[in-house]
Amino acid sequence: xxxxxxxxxxxxxxxxxxxxxxxxxxxxxxxxxxxxxxxxxxxxxxxxxxxxxxxxxxxxxxxxxxxxxxxxxxxxxxxxxxxxxxxxxxxxxxxxxxxxxxxxxxxxxxxxxxxxxxxxxxxxxxxxxxxxxxxxxxxxxxxxxxxxx
Amino acid sequence: xxxxxxxxxxxxxxxxxxxxxxxxxxxxxxxxxxxxxxxxxxxxxxxxxxxxxxxxxxxxxxxxxxxxxxxxxxxxxxxxxxxxxxxxxxxxxxxxxxxxxxxxxxxxxxxxxxxxxxxxxxxxxxxxxxxxxxxxxxxxxxxxxxxxxxxxxxxxxxxxxxxxxxxxxxxxxxxxxxxxxxxxxxxxxxxxxxxxxxxxxxxxxxxxxxxxxxxxxxxxxxxxxxxxxxxxxxxxxxxxxxxxxxxxxxxxxxxxxxxxxxxxxxxxxxxxxxxxxxxxxx
Numbered sequence: 001x002x003x004x005x006x007x008x009x010x011x012x013x014x015x016x017x018x019x020x021x022x023x024x025x026x027x028x029x030x031x032x033x034x035x036x037x038x039x040x041x042x043x044x045x046x047x048x049x050x051x052x053x054x055x056x057x058x059x060x061x062x063x064x065x066x067x068x069x070x071x072x073x074x075x076x077x078x079x080x081x082x083x084x085x086x087x088x089x090x091x092x093x094x095x096x097x098x099x100x101x102x103x104x105x106x107x108x109x110x111x112x113x114x115x116x117x118x119x120x121x122x123x124x125x126x127x128x129x130x131x132x133x134x135x136x137x138x139x140x141x142x143x144x145x146x147x148x149x
Numbered sequence: 150x151x152x153x154x155x156x157x158x159x160x161x162x163x164x165x166x167x168x169x170x171x172x173x174x175x176x177x178x179x180x181x182x183x184x185x186x187x188x189x190x191x192x193x194x195x196x197x198x199x200x201x202x203x204x205x206x207x208x209x210x211x212x213x214x215x216x217x218x219x220x221x222x223x224x225x226x227x228x229x230x231x232x233x234x235x236x237x238x239x240x241x242x243x244x245x246x247x248x249x250x251x252x253x254x255x256x257x258x259x260x261x262x263x264x265x266x267x268x269x270x271x272x273x274x275x276x277x278x279x280x281x282x283x284x285x286x287x288x289x290x291x292x293x294x295x296x297x298x299x300x301x302x303x304x305x306x307x308x309x310x311x312x313x314x315x316x317x318x319x320x321x322x323x324x325x326x327x328x329x330x331x332x333x334x335x336x337x338x339x340x341x342x343x344x345x346x347x348x349x350x351x352x353x354x355x356x357x358x359x360x361x362x363x364x365x366x367x368x369x370x371x372x373x374x375x376x377x378x379x380x381x382x383x384x385x386x387x388x389x390x391x392x393x394x395x396x397x398x399x400x401x402x403x404x405x406x407x408x409x410x411x412x413x414x415x416x417x418x419x420x421x422x423x424x425x426x427x428x429x430x431x
Binding site for chain 2: 087088089090105106108109111112113114116117
């Protein structure tokens with residue numbers, strides 16, 4: 001197999017593994033649904049790579065289905081990009097919890113992009129777990145994307 | 150809404166009527182200042198309609214208050230000790246410092262022995278009929294207990310084993326204190342919420358009564374101090390603070406922070422001040 005293909009496959013398999021782990025550890029059903037959709041996307045990509053890689057050989061692989069159009073257009077954030085959305089100067093306030101990025105700009109407890117001493121634009125998984133017992137309150141927050149795994 | 154402004158006065162009037170008809174006895178009041186800034190006694194002295202003359206003449210007998218009583222030195226502390234055996238309301242102003250057995254806050258010297266605030270609060274707390282924690286420091290630790298809390302100040306509720314009525318606010322509005330005392334005289338313990346604050350004054354958030362609420366609902370926000378729109382994006386803590394400031398107003402019912410074009414800093418919140426920072430975010 002070509003080395004580049006191998007790298008590509010490895011990359012996507014790692015991402016798939018990551019989503020599987022996150023889906024397993026989170027208790028929020030909305031997040032689980034999101035992760036299962038992302039897993040489906042990754043599987044599709046991997047199948048595509050394998051199909052076109054082995055197109056050269058005469059293996060009789062089934063042509064992969066095209067990626068469904070109902071797949072979510074998920075925006076990915078790096079930690080750097082996320083830090084720009086900290087609520088200051090009129091920018092929206094985003095916070096990442098458990099890999100999912102939420103828009104907290106209009107959440108009543110987030111006046112001025114700050115919440116009980118915490119500022120937006122960060123990964124606040126640890127702080128959230130240390131204060132809130134259940135993840136149900138995240139259900140009402142609009143989701144804008146995921147953290148790049 | 151009109152009723153809200155005069156709820157303390159109405160309660161106080163009925164309480165006094167009952168006292169006059171000898172239906173209710175005039176209770177004693179001990180006002181103990183611990184590790185505070187004296188802001189709450191100053192706020193109480195600024196009470197208007199009902200004012201403190203009304204409070205001290207008609208409603209309660211003030212037995213001890215280090216700021217305004219006549220007696221000094223050991224005579225003053227003896228007044229305190231003598232009141233302990235009667236029916237009294239204990240009002241604590243300021244958090245209680247507990248470092249080195251409370252020796253960072255000495256409130257009296259009696260018979261050669263320094264008396265710490267911690268000792269006095271515990272002593273009076275055991276015997277008081279009702280305990281009021283006046284101000285955010287006494288109720289939740291507040292500014293006295295802000296990080297890193299070198300004096301190891303704690304709230305009154307965590308020091309005494311009895312039910313404490315928390316009256317947070319920085320300072321506490323005089324109406325809230327006098328209204329709660331009137332409630333106690335008339336009907337005993339007021340209805341308290343899950344943080345031991347009287348629901349009568351701390352039942353709704355500022356946000357629900359704010360004059361700029363329609364700006365928030367229509368997502369029109371101020372971008373800098375001085376704008377007339379909703380100051381939520383500048384860090385206003387109205388949505389998470391439970392007091393009736395917009396209705397009652399401060400300084401003889403004249404105005405309140407948002408009405409004076411500055412955002413609410415959540416001074417009556419249990420996380421004030423560390424959890425309410427930054428007060429203004431640009």
